[in-house]
Amino acid sequence: MSPLLTVRGLSRSFGGVAAVQSVDLEVEQGTIRAVIGPNGAGKTTLLDLVTGFTKPDMGTVDFDGHQLVGRSPRDLPSLGLMRTFQSARLVPSLTVRENVMLGAYRFTRARFLSDALRLPRTRREERELRSRADELIGFLDLTRFADSRATDLPAGAQRLVEVARGLAGAPKLLLLDEPAAGLDDSETRELADVLHAVREGGVTMVLIEHNMSLVLAISDQVTVMDAGKVIADDVPSTVREDAAVRKAYLGVAS
Numbered sequence: 001m002s003p004l005l006t007v008r009g010l011s012r013s014f015g016g017v018a019a020v021q022s023v024d025l026e027v028e029q030g031t032i033r034a035v036i037g038p039n040g041a042g043k044t045t046l047l048d049l050v051t052g053f054t055k056p057d058m059g060t061v062d063f064d065g066h067q068l069v070g071r072s073p074r075d076l077p078s079l080g081l082m083r084t085f086q087s088a089r090l091v092p093s094l095t096v097r098e099n100v101m102l103g104a105y106r107f108t109r110a111r112f113l114s115d116a117l118r119l120p121r122t123r124r125e126e127r128e129l130r131s132r133a134d135e136l137i138g139f140l141d142l143t144r145f146a147d148s149r150a151t152d153l154p155a156g157a158q159r160l161v162e163v164a165r166g167l168a169g170a171p172k173l174l175l176l177d178e179p180a181a182g183l184d185d186s187e188t189r190e191l192a193d194v195l196h197a198v199r200e201g202g203v204t205m206v207l208i209e210h211n212m213s214l215v216l217a218i219s220d221q222v223t224v225m226d227a228g229k230v231i232a233d234d235v236p237s238t239v240r241e242d243a244a245v246r247k248a249y250l251g252v253a254s
């Protein structure tokens with residue numbers, strides 16, 4: 001079976017900074033791949049290149065038979081690709097439930113006119129979205145927050161709402177940019193359980209993360225970047241012992 005995501009020779013410079021240099025990456029269906037590396041290594045730029053937020057200077061991104069380079073980020077949910085952002089981008093005026101419902105918007109056929117007129121189809125679709133959102137909110141143990149304004153939640157819960165919103169799009173591939181940022185140890189363990197369960201549900205994930213215990217606990221494969229390049233790509237136990245990785249990332253001499 002071919003990989004769900006194949007990145008080949010992806011490069012992008014900003015002025016004199018080669019943020020991402022000739023990066024190759026393959027993500028197999030049903031796996032979790034972590035991308036780690038020190039600050040400025042190019043991890044977020046890589047996600048931005050894959051998802052069309054930044055245009056590459058060179059390279060290709062193949063996702064489930066679709067070439068992604070040149071596509072707009074807004075095309076990706078309908079192909080089955082969702083992402084979360086480094087800082088939670090929840091809509092402050094909306095509740096947790098409404099924010100999660102936004103992630104499922106691609107499933108609605110209702111458009112502006114029927115929305116404005118609140119035709120029966122719109123109301124039916126809204127009910128379906130609401131029940132899909134409530135299911136995910138329950139899955140992530142956020143039910144007590146469902147009717148709260150999303151941005152009133154503690155930081156850790158907001159990250160989980162972002163994950164729920166990503167899952168609401170029923171993605172084949174979910175890209176997570178530092179999902180454990182701002183989480184304490186017990187919230188991080190809870191997140192690890194959630195991501196395990198998500199993978200059991202058949203969703204493939206790419207995760208940018210600084211929290212090594214989370215990375216080691218849940219990843220099938222780990223890509224290590226430093227100064228725009230991939231310096232290691234292996235299973236977590238091997239990556240952890242890699243001398244170049246320890247030097248670049250963990251600041252250990254060898």
Ligand SMILES: Nc1ncnc2c1ncn2[C@@H]1O[C@H](COP(=O)(O)OP(=O)(O)OP(=O)(O)O)[C@@H](O)[C@H]1O
Binds near residue numbers: 017042
């Ligand atoms: N829009 C931009 N304009 C100029 N330089 C940029 C831009 N985006 C990223 N860079 C530079 O590219 C390099 C890689 O940045 P990037 O944010 O991808 O790293 P990162 O590995 O995600 O870091 P962090 O872990 O701190 O989030 C950095 O030197 C950064 O300053």
